[in-house]
Amino acid sequence: xxxxxxxxxxxxxxxxxxxxxxxxxxxxxxxxxxxxxxxxxxxxxxxxxxxxxxxxxxxxxxxxxxxxxxxxxxxxxxxxxxxxxxxxxxxxxxxxxxxxxxxxxxxxxxxxxxxxxxxxxxxxxxxxxxxxxxxxxxxxxxxxxxxxxxxxxxxxxxxxxxxxxxxxxxxxxxxxxxxxxxxxxxxxxxxxxxxxxxxxxxxxxxxxxxxxxxxxxxxxxxxxxxxxxxxxxxxxxxxxxxxxxxxxxxxxxxxxxxxxxxxxxxxxxxxxxxxxxxxxxxxxxxxxxxxxxxxxxxxxxxxxxxxxxxxxxxxxxxxxxxxxxxxxxxxxxxxxxxxxxxxxxxxxxxxxxxxxxxxxxxxxxxxxxxxxxxxxxxxxxxxxx
Amino acid sequence: xxxxxxxxxxxxxxxxxxxxxxxxxxxxxxxxxxxxxxxxxxxxxxxxxxxxxxxxxxxxxxxxxxxxxxxxxxxxxxxxxxxxxxxxxxxxxxxxxxxxxxxxxxxxxxxxxxxxxxxxxxxxxxxxxxxxxxxxxxxxxxxxxxxxxxxxxxxxxxxxxxxxxxxxxxxxxxxxxxxxxxxxxxxxxxxxxxxxxxxxxxxxxxxxxxxxxxxxxxxxxxxxxxxxxxxxxxxxxxxxxxxxxxxxxxxxxxxxxxxxxxxxxxxxxxxxxxxxxxxxxxxxxxxxxxxxxxxxxxxxxxxxxxxxxxxxxxxxxxxxxxxxxxxxxxxxxxxxxxxxxxxxxxxxxxxxxxxxxxxxxxxxxxxxxxxxxxxxxx
Numbered sequence: 001x002x003x004x005x006x007x008x009x010x011x012x013x014x015x016x017x018x019x020x021x022x023x024x025x026x027x028x029x030x031x032x033x034x035x036x037x038x039x040x041x042x043x044x045x046x047x048x049x050x051x052x053x054x055x056x057x058x059x060x061x062x063x064x065x066x067x068x069x070x071x072x073x074x075x076x077x078x079x080x081x082x083x084x085x086x087x088x089x090x091x092x093x094x095x096x097x098x099x100x101x102x103x104x105x106x107x108x109x110x111x112x113x114x115x116x117x118x119x120x121x122x123x124x125x126x127x128x129x130x131x132x133x134x135x136x137x138x139x140x141x142x143x144x145x146x147x148x149x150x151x152x153x154x155x156x157x158x159x160x161x162x163x164x165x166x167x168x169x170x171x172x173x174x175x176x177x178x179x180x181x182x183x184x185x186x187x188x189x190x191x192x193x194x195x196x197x198x199x200x201x202x203x204x205x206x207x208x209x210x211x212x213x214x215x216x217x218x219x220x221x222x223x224x225x226x227x228x229x230x231x232x233x234x235x236x237x238x239x240x241x242x243x244x245x246x247x248x249x250x251x252x253x254x255x256x257x258x259x260x261x262x263x264x265x266x267x268x269x270x271x272x273x274x275x276x277x278x279x280x281x282x283x284x285x286x287x288x289x290x291x292x293x294x295x296x297x298x299x300x301x302x303x304x305x306x307x308x309x310x311x312x313x314x315x316x317x318x319x320x321x322x323x324x325x326x327x328x329x330x331x332x333x334x335x336x337x338x339x340x341x342x343x344x345x346x347x348x349x350x351x352x353x354x355x356x357x358x359x360x361x362x363x364x365x366x367x368x369x370x371x372x373x374x375x376x377x378x379x380x381x382x383x384x385x
Numbered sequence: 386x387x388x389x390x391x392x393x394x395x396x397x398x399x400x401x402x403x404x405x406x407x408x409x410x411x412x413x414x415x416x417x418x419x420x421x422x423x424x425x426x427x428x429x430x431x432x433x434x435x436x437x438x439x440x441x442x443x444x445x446x447x448x449x450x451x452x453x454x455x456x457x458x459x460x461x462x463x464x465x466x467x468x469x470x471x472x473x474x475x476x477x478x479x480x481x482x483x484x485x486x487x488x489x490x491x492x493x494x495x496x497x498x499x500x501x502x503x504x505x506x507x508x509x510x511x512x513x514x515x516x517x518x519x520x521x522x523x524x525x526x527x528x529x530x531x532x533x534x535x536x537x538x539x540x541x542x543x544x545x546x547x548x549x550x551x552x553x554x555x556x557x558x559x560x561x562x563x564x565x566x567x568x569x570x571x572x573x574x575x576x577x578x579x580x581x582x583x584x585x586x587x588x589x590x591x592x593x594x595x596x597x598x599x600x601x602x603x604x605x606x607x608x609x610x611x612x613x614x615x616x617x618x619x620x621x622x623x624x625x626x627x628x629x630x631x632x633x634x635x636x637x638x639x640x641x642x643x644x645x646x647x648x649x650x651x652x653x654x655x656x657x658x659x660x661x662x663x664x665x666x667x668x669x670x671x672x673x674x675x676x677x678x679x680x681x682x683x684x685x686x687x688x689x690x691x692x693x694x695x696x697x698x699x700x701x702x703x704x705x706x707x708x709x710x711x712x713x714x715x716x717x718x719x720x721x722x723x724x725x726x727x728x729x730x731x732x733x734x735x736x737x738x739x740x741x742x743x744x745x746x747x748x749x750x751x752x753x754x755x756x757x758x759x760x761x762x763x
Contacts, residue, residue: 303519306472310391310424310521373519 050243074193085110144176150291159188178249201245205238398456401528495669496745542566559759629674651741691760
C-alpha cells in the first residue's frame with residue numbers, strides 16, 4: 001500500500017544530505033569537542049562551523065548560538081532561566097506544552113503568569129499582549145507559528161511591545177523555523193528556540209539564540225560547554241545535522257521550494273474542502289506553507305486518524321505530544337471551538353519532499369473515509385458535550 | 386451477511402485478550418479462504434491518577450490496573466510482537482457517564498451494581514464496535530470466556546457458556562444484542578484458561594504468566610466504598626448524606642450506619658453492631674436510608690423480578706418457561722419458572738428459595754448452556 005506522510009509538524013525524516021553530513025562524526029571523527037588532541041580538534045571544528053551556520057540562520061553572532069537537545073529544552077531554559085518569584089510572565093494559551101507546563105511550574109513557585117488568548121482565527125492580537133504588560137513583567141514568550149494550525153504570530157510587533165516595556169522576549173520558533181524568513185534582530189527577541197527534527201534534521205538536537213547580555217541562568221550545569229550556557233558533551237553528529245538542516249532550509253526559502261509546498265497544501269486544502277461540512281481552522285490568518293487544520297463536521301477525529309492510517313495516510317488529530325490525553329486540542333478550544341468540533345479536527349502537514357501524487361492519493365482516501373464514517377454512524381459523531 | 390476480513394481485537398494488556406489477538410493474528414479466525422487482518426485497540430477508560438491523594442486513595446496508583454500506563458504498554462508490546470497495527474482509543478468521558486457515574490448512583494440508591502456489564506453494554510460492544518466499524522473492521526474480538534454461534538434453524542446468534550466453566554463470563558454478556566453478537570468473536574470460548582496461557586506461551590508472549598485481575602478496573606485496591614467517597618469529593622458532592630438507621634426485621638432500631646452505599650444484601654461484615662447470632666443485611670431502603678438486618682435464614686427469597694430485559698436465544702418471552710437463573714457472578718444457576726410480568730419485566734419463581742437476591746445485580750436465564758436472556762434485578 002502507498003503510504004503518504006502528512007504529519008511533518010510532528011517530525012520529519014532526515015534529508016539525504018543531512019545524513020551524509022553527519023556520517024563521519026559517528027565513527028571516524030568521533031572526538032570530544034572539548035579535547036585538546038586532533039580528534040578533539042576535528043570535533044571542535046565541526047561544532048564551530050555549525051555555530052557559524054546557525055548564526056547566519058538566526059542572523060546573530062556565533063557567540064549567541066547555544067546548542068541543546070531541542071525545542072522543549074529551549075522553551076524550558078528561557079522560562080526557568082529568567083523568571084524568579086515575584087516576576088510577571090506573559091505567554092499565550094496556544095503555546096506548546098513545553099511552554100505551558102513550564103509556565104505552570106513557575107506559577108507554582110511564585111511567578112505571576114498571564115495567558116493571552118488568540119482571536120478566533122488563531123492569531124494573537126499584539127494589543128492583548130500590550131494590555132497584559134505590568135511593571136513586573138520580565139518575560140514575554142510567544143510562538144512563531146502554531147504547531148496545530150500553522151498560524152503565524154506577529155512576532156515583530158510583540159517584540160516592539162516587549163522592548164517598550166523593558167521585558168525579555170522569547171520566541172518558540174520550533175514550527176516556524178525553516179518555513180518562513182527568519183531574523184532574530186527583526187523579531188526583536190532576546191531568546192529563540194528551534195529544533196532540528198522539525199526541518200529534516202535529527203531528533204534530540206536543537207539550538208537557541210541567546211542575545212548577548214541576557215542574564216539567562218543555565219538549565220543544565222556541569223562542564224564549561226557552550227560558554228557555560230549548557231553543560232554536557234556536545235552532540236557533535238547532531239550539531240552537524242542541525243547545521244546541514246538549517247542550511248538546506250535557508251536554501252528552500254529562496255529557491256521556490258516553499259512556494260511549491262504552499263501550492264500543494266492549497267490544492268490539498270481545496271480538495272478536502274470540497275467535502276461537505278468541512279472548514280479550515282485558522283482560515284484567513286497568515287500560515288506556514290505546509291500546514292492545514294481542518295474540521296470535519298459529524299466525524300470523530302480519533303476514528304478518522306486511525307481509518308486514514310490503515311489506508312496509508314498519516315495525519316494527526318493535533319499535537320503528537322498530546323496523544324493519549326483526554327482533552328481536545330487546547331489550541332482549537334482557545335480559538336473558540338467547542339469540544340466536539342476540536343475533537344473532529346485533523347492536522348495535515350506536508351513534508352518538503354511532498355509530491356503531487358501524494359496529494360492525489362490523500363484526496364482519493366480522505367473523502368471516502370469521511371463518507372464511510374458519516375454513513376456508518378451519524379449518531380456517534382458529536383454525541384458528547 | 387458479507388463479512389470483510391478485518392477484525393479489531395480489544396486488547397486490555399492482560400493474558401486473555403493478548404492470547405485472543407495472537408490466535409487471530411497468527412492462526413486466523415477459522416475461516417478457510419483467507420486470513421483476517423487484525424488491528425489491536427485498547428480502550429482508555431479511566432485515568433488511574435485522577436483521584437490520587439483524595440480520601441484514602443494513594444498518591445501514586447497501583448501498578449497493573451486497567452488503563453494504567455503499564456497495561457497499555459503491555460498491550461502495545463503484544464501488538465508490536467504480532468506486528469499488527471495498534472491504537473489507543475479514548476473513551477474516558479463515555480466511561481464516566483455510562484459506567485462510573487451509574488455505578489456510584491446505584492450504590493447511593495441502595496443497590497449493588499455490576500460495572501462490567503454496564504461497560505460491556507455501553508462501551509465494549511457499543512462504542513468499541515462503532516469505532517471498529519469506523520476504521521474499516523466489521524467485527525470485533527475480545528478475550529471473554531463465552532461461545533457465540535449462529536443457529537440457522539432459529540435464525541439467531543446464540544450465546545453459550547464456554548469450555549472453561551470456571552471462567553464463564555456469559556453472566557456479564559447477557560445484554561448483547563443480536564446485531565452486536567453478529568459482529569463479535571470470542572476466540573477463547575472453546576479453550577480453558579490453562580490452554581489460553583499455553584497459547585500465550587506458544588506465541589512467545591512475555592505476559593503469559595501475568596496474574597489475572599479480579600477487581601473492578603477503576604477502583605484502586607478494590608475498595609469501592611473508598612472510591613465512592615473520593616469520587617463524590619472530587620465532584621463536590623461530598624456532603625451527600627445517606628446515613629440512617631440499622632433496624633432488625635421486627636422494626637426495632639439497633640444502631641446507626643454512615644451511608645447505605647456501604648451495604649449490600651447478604652453482607653455480614655462491617656455492620657457495626659454486636660449480636661449473639663450472625664447478622665446479615667436483608668434489605669436496603671433508599672427512601673428512608675434504613676438498612677434491615679437479620680438471620681441468614683431470612684435472606685432466602687422465593688422469587689426474583691427483573692427489568693430492562695434483553696433476549697438472546699429467543700425473540701421474546703411469550704409464556705412460562707423453565708430456566709436456570711443466575712443472580713450473581715458466583716451463583717450456581719438455580720431452577721426456576723420464568724414468566725412475563727408486565728411490560729419489560731419478568732418474574733422468576735425458584736424451585737428452592739435463593740439466598741440474597743440483590744437489587745442492581747443481573748438475573749441471567751440459562752437453558753442448558755445457552756443464555757436465554759437476562760435483566761436487572763429490581
